Amino acid sequence: MYRYDEFDARFVAERTEQFRFQVERRLKGELSEDQFKPFRLMNGLYLQLHAYMLRIAVPYGTLSAPQLRMLAHIARKYDRGYGHFTTRQNLQFNWPKLKDVPDILAELATVEMHAIQTSGNCVRNVTSDHFAGADAEEVEDPRPVAELIRQWSSLHPEFSFLGRKFKIAVTASGHDRTALRYHDAGVEIVKNSDGRVGYRIYVGGGMGRTPYLSYVVAEFIEKPDLLAYLEAILRVFNESGRRDNIYKARIKILAHTLGVTAMRDRIEREFAEIKAAGTLEVPEKECARIEAYFAPPAFADLPETALPTGGALGDWVTSNTHPHRVRGYTIVTISLKPIGGVPGDASHEQLDGLAALLDDFSLGELRVSHEQNLVLPHVRIKDLPALHERLTALGLATPNAGLITDLICCPGLDYCDLANARSITIAQEISKRFADGARQHEIGDLKIKISGCVNACGHHHAGHIGILGVDKKGVEYYQLLIGGSAAEDASIGEILGPGFGEHEIADAVERVVDAYLKLRQPGERFLETSRRLGLEPFRTAAYGEQRDGAD
Amino acid sequence: MLTANRLIDGTVLYWRGGGWVETLGEADVFAEPQTADAALAAAKDFVTRNVVVNPYLFEVKDGRPVAEREIIRAAGPSVRRDLGKQADV
């Protein structure tokens, strides 16, 4: 698994001490807020509605038991007993005091964690598939590549002050679980016709107020050339990205203004230059060194085992397990979406409880998914009944992974300083509406994603059903979007029409879902039905009973 | 009314008589824009002295904030009634 080497340890220790010094100067009044803010943001510290918020990176979403225990400890000692898992494989604490943050960072460093690259205009923490190293379909484990990119980017002097933030995702499976095409750059690990492994590269995706899907700029980049190619992309961005307007500064704007041909030409030119200099070739030795960090755990040689069926256990197994590449094992999704709960929140008791489970049930590893759930990547099938019992006791056995109540939702106006409307309350209302398990299974694969403002932290553009909170003269309204996807069949959802009031939106969602159940053909998912039929039937359903919303 | 966040811990504060209190109910309501602006100007001094950050004025009607945002700031998260200022009363 991910290990920081001595170099990282020194770097993080230095950064923590620097930040302690800056906080002291700030509290003594030697730095003004304007001078201090860039330091604060570089260390993942925001000021929110009620308090500060600290964002901690979970590289590739991989957590160990000691790290979970540390997060539980921090939640107890410095926060209000819980943390919030985000769609970017980060964890946010909502109540830290500025004066405590240097101590928190120092404690985190003892378990090799930090808040670096979680904010600011740099290459952000690289995200990857939460089933990495376990999925039956992957070409190879994507995490070594993600780690290589992290090491190259985190210290690159040229790239610490980009025109805007830059997010990279890496996947190695035909089933994309990283929202790859919504990233500034995406790396898909593929095999070419000769059976050689290399990279397909995407550029120009993003959410926010102007959503774009990325496009392919290179079909196949050879392994040693990866960093040279990514550097070429960042050079083009640095040279030509707009710095005059924050809303136009992301590479998605440049990429879609230039178009694929011009963009590709520009990148190719830089790429040729970097390659000629030869400095960025990835040595095989370095790859091997990093791969060794992610060496697969010691899997036992197990017999073929059938998944348990029947009862509460069977329901949970049906929705919350996924095929593993090793015989006798399975991947378990732990839903952080209890019916009517806050999506993504976990209490310190739950974090501690999970830490205690890891060694017994998952070869010591836990993952964080971009869908705000947790994953036990390596569970023996025969352990499922015992695991289910332990998770039930922790309140973590909700059988809804991938179903309609497995909603993605940003903090919204309950916490976020930028929000226009609450999002969690809407998620809770919808979750309660669809609480019935049989109904959820009948509806099948349906992803609802909710953001409290156009920044789109809750991925509303990518929801099969998306919900966007807007503000109308201080009152909360909600727009419905239909037909988005963040998976390999990526698309951007379309707005259905005028917004709905706080107490109308869950009804509207329910009417849209009922319309789908009536209109679908056998085996058709919501997304497919909406693509086949377009918006109109859903518009009719949503607005059927009332049309007094806002626009 | 006038609000800000305390520098050291981020706590939401409200202006009363030239200083800060933690509960909205105890804070000054300005009937006139002039007094509100004067208070904001005075609050800037607390920014310079590094006591608070981000002071600004917001609208109230019958002692209650007009915007949902300020109602939530004054109380705490509406999805966690056990947290924030609402938990202390």
Ligand code: HEM
């Ligand atoms: C509560 C404090 C937060 C603040 C102040 C914040 C701020 C922002 C801002 C300003 C953007 C837009 C950036 C741009 O368009 O260039 C953004 C985008 C985003 N944030 Fe957040 N965010 C917060 C929490 C979260 C949470 C909790 C999540 C995960 C649930 C998250 C995930 C994302 C994602 C996925 C994007 C979209 C990136 C893109 O534009 O491609 N953020 N955030």
Ligand code: SF4
């Ligand atoms: S989408 Fe808006 S409201 Fe939600 S967390 Fe992001 S910035 Fe805040």
